[in-house]
Amino acid sequence: xxxxxxxxxxxxxxxxxxxxxxxxxxxxxxxxxxxxxxxxxxxxxxxxxxxxxxxxxxxxxxxxxxxxxxxxxxxxxxxxxxxxxxxxxxxxxxxxxxxxxxxxxxxxxxxxxxxxxxxxxxxxxxxxxxxxxxxxxxxxxxxxxxxxxxxxxxxxxxxxxxxxxxxxxxxxxxxxxxxxxxxxxxxxxxxxxxxxxxxxxxxxxxxxxxxxxxxxxxxxxxxxxxxxxxxxxxxxxxxxxxxxxxxxxxxxxxxxxxxxxxxxxxxxxxxxxxxxxxxxxxxxxxxxxxxxxxxxxxxxxxxxxxxxxxxxxxxxxxxxxxxxxxxxxxxxxxxxxxxxxxxxxxxxxxxxxxxxxxxxxxxxxxxxxxxxxxxxxxxxxxxxxxxxxxxxxxxxxxxxxxxxxxxxxxxxxxxxxxxxxxxxxxxxxx
Numbered sequence: 001x002x003x004x005x006x007x008x009x010x011x012x013x014x015x016x017x018x019x020x021x022x023x024x025x026x027x028x029x030x031x032x033x034x035x036x037x038x039x040x041x042x043x044x045x046x047x048x049x050x051x052x053x054x055x056x057x058x059x060x061x062x063x064x065x066x067x068x069x070x071x072x073x074x075x076x077x078x079x080x081x082x083x084x085x086x087x088x089x090x091x092x093x094x095x096x097x098x099x100x101x102x103x104x105x106x107x108x109x110x111x112x113x114x115x116x117x118x119x120x121x122x123x124x125x126x127x128x129x130x131x132x133x134x135x136x137x138x139x140x141x142x143x144x145x146x147x148x149x150x151x152x153x154x155x156x157x158x159x160x161x162x163x164x165x166x167x168x169x170x171x172x173x174x175x176x177x178x179x180x181x182x183x184x185x186x187x188x189x190x191x192x193x194x195x196x197x198x199x200x201x202x203x204x205x206x207x208x209x210x211x212x213x214x215x216x217x218x219x220x221x222x223x224x225x226x227x228x229x230x231x232x233x234x235x236x237x238x239x240x241x242x243x244x245x246x247x248x249x250x251x252x253x254x255x256x257x258x259x260x261x262x263x264x265x266x267x268x269x270x271x272x273x274x275x276x277x278x279x280x281x282x283x284x285x286x287x288x289x290x291x292x293x294x295x296x297x298x299x300x301x302x303x304x305x306x307x308x309x310x311x312x313x314x315x316x317x318x319x320x321x322x323x324x325x326x327x328x329x330x331x332x333x334x335x336x337x338x339x340x341x342x343x344x345x346x347x348x349x350x351x352x353x354x355x356x357x358x359x360x361x362x363x364x365x366x367x368x369x370x371x372x373x374x375x376x377x378x379x380x381x382x383x384x385x386x387x388x389x390x391x392x393x394x395x396x397x398x399x400x401x402x403x404x405x406x407x408x409x410x411x412x413x414x415x416x417x418x419x420x421x422x423x424x425x426x427x428x429x430x
Contacts, residue, residue: 011066013053014115015291015355017382022062028071030144030152030185037183038150040065041412048415049183051120052092054113055380056293058417059124059178067183075099076186084141085191089119089184097280104257106194106279109133109222114284119184124380125176125339127348128283129224129250129329131217131301135341137175138334139190145174145182148408153182160403167335172396173403175336178379178418181407196255196262197221197282201273203242204249210305217330222252222283226325227308229315233323237352240273248325252283295363295382296327296350297375298340304328304347307373311349314369319362324351337396337403340376348378387423397422 009024025047027033040047046063053060060066069090076086078100085100093107093114100106109128116126118136127135142156161168174181200220209225217223226248228234234242242248255262261269261276268277275282299307311326327350333341340346351366353359367384376393377383391397401424408414411427419426 009066011050011053011060013055013060015056015293017056017293017355018058018061020058020061022066023064025065025067026070027067028069030071030146033067033069033146033183033185034150034152036065036067037146037148037412041148041150041410044410046412046414047183048413049119049179051090051117052115054116054120055124056382057380058415059380061415061417063415069183069185075103078103078105078191080104083191083193085189087118087187087189089186090117092117093121094280094284097278100191101194101278101280104194105191106257107136107189107191108139110136110280110283112284114280118189119187120380122175122187123177123179123184125336125341125378126380127329127331127341128222129331129348130222131330131345132332133221134332134334135339137336137339138332138341140171140175140187141190142188143171143174143177143184144186145184145407147182148410148412152185153407156188169337169399169403170407172335173337173400175334176338176379177404178338180404180413180418180422182413194257195279196257196259196277197252197279198255198276199270199272199274199282200251200253201240202249203240204247206245206247209247209249216251220251221254222250224327224329225249226327227312228325229312229320230323233325236323237325239325250285291355292352293355293359293363293382294350294352295366296348296378297367297370297383298331298346298348298378299370299373299375301330301345301347303373304349307347307370307375308349310369310373311351311366314365318365322351322353322362324353324362326351337400338379338394340378342376342394342396346376350378350381353382385421387421390421391423 012019047065048062049067073088073091078085122137155170155174157167159168160170228242231244239248268281329348331346333345
């Protein structure tokens, strides 16, 4: 059963820029999640789920209670023929890789860090890089969640489908659901046969990157880069030595899972920049020992150069003291209503601010520099979008809100941050 602590707790995210108090609830079973949701619905209170704390926005902030899922985690089952895996929602990404590998499977794509829970990563649209690869959420084939009435429901491609759709509206809303449809307890993920990755990373001149990036995208599985404004940037952010105004380019090529070095007991061989090994060990490479504050916006794929150059010019002319790299990554389009890749291929541009410094002015300036390029924000990272800008950036917002209202008619999962950002009326105030 769920256990509600009598005293409030102060919750902080990884970067410690989000702190709030709430009643702490732990639930170990789907039945206990159902019971606590029904209790909150009857009392008119609210509940949100805390994952790994890797979001930089108040997306987790609860009106009343903060839930931690404490039951089993890991891979529940796999269907090798379909290339699908059922996974407990609060399983961390770093737990999924080895569990799938044992079954001859691998996740399709992931981000630079693997500390997030799979449900949290999907719900916020987290992604890696690869022009032919989508975000983690785009690989979600079904969801089990407890809705705002306390009912355990399953959403798949046929749920809420219309005659002219390939995928029903409910799954298109639930994949990047921001926790607003319900508490996800399990999800199904499209995966693929296990594979290894070989790094071919190097420091490149900016002109070479601008000239060659598009052609290189089709030659490797993953392509991304960090532009370094200063030679100190690589030292501060744990990158290999990279001179000022040059790029550290990350190229990852697929290699067979039975490659001798991939199949090695350790799972990875070689030095950083030229490693070869299991995909889940090679792709993540961002150290979490120095918390930072990150902003990441996705722009249309055909506008990435001018958008990137606008940030570079801003930093060189107005913020020469900032050491943040500009990370550039590519993603394929999908059809999830609140996805940053909704119906368009995108390139993500991200910068970071010093958690202990005055990062707000710099990140706001980056926001303003990118607004002419029709950006969309990463829901879990710092952004400065208001409700009007969100409505313009996400043309399927109203479709999402229609589905959300069916799943949570009394607003159990709403919080003030998302309510204002998505312009959702609170049914308790009507």
